[in-house]
Amino acid sequence: MIRVIVVGNGMVGYKFCEKFIAKSGQEKYQITVFGEEPRRAYDRVHLSEYFGGKTADDLSLSTTEWYLENNITLNTSELITDINRTEKTVHTHLENACPHKIEMVLARGMTGSADDIPKIACPMHKKTFSLVDGSNLNGDDYKIATYPIKVIENQVFVGFID
Numbered sequence: 001m002i003r004v005i006v007v008g009n010g011m012v013g014y015k016f017c018e019k020f021i022a023k024s025g026q027e028k029y030q031i032t033v034f035g036e037e038p039r040r041a042y043d044r045v046h047l048s049e050y051f052g053g054k055t056a057d058d059l060s061l062s063t064t065e066w067y068l069e070n071n072i073t074l075n076t077s078e079l080i081t082d083i084n085r086t087e088k089t090v091h092t093h094l095e096n097a098c099p100h101k102i103e104m105v106l107a108r109g110m111t112g113s114a115d116d117i118p119k120i121a122c123p124m125h126k127k128t129f130s131l132v133d134g135s136n137l138n139g140d141d142y143k144i145a146t147y148p149i150k151v152i153e154n155q156v157f158v159g160f161i162d
Helices: 011-022 047-052 064-069
Strands: 002-007 029-034 072-075 080-084 089-092 110-114 117-121 128-130 149-152 155-158
Touching (some): 064 072
Parallel strands (some): 029 072
Antiparallel strands (some): 080 089
């Protein structure tokens, strides 16, 4: 299966997906869409109608089911921070990719601690990573990105530097 990454879940990203899946042979591809906003693609041209009574669903260009029916993985609220063309990888501010298999699975991993170091274990191969510095606790060279956080009044700020 050939992987296609679409960066941006706006009107253009959605139209690309719509046209791509209409082509024959698209079943050979796995499309993954990353959008920084917390919702599906919506009609930005008519956004002012939201204040006239239209709902977010009225402005939506598709349904969640549409993505599922067309074998499209939609990642909302996920900002692409790096595109590595040589390694054919993308990284997000959530850093959900396992560095061993380059699969977006760390969010499904198990968390815990080892010697008082908070860790996450990849569900694919059980390798564990420090949530403090990203190092591989199994001694391998693989590492995950970590970001400074700050909590202010029950809000978590990622990448916040004093």
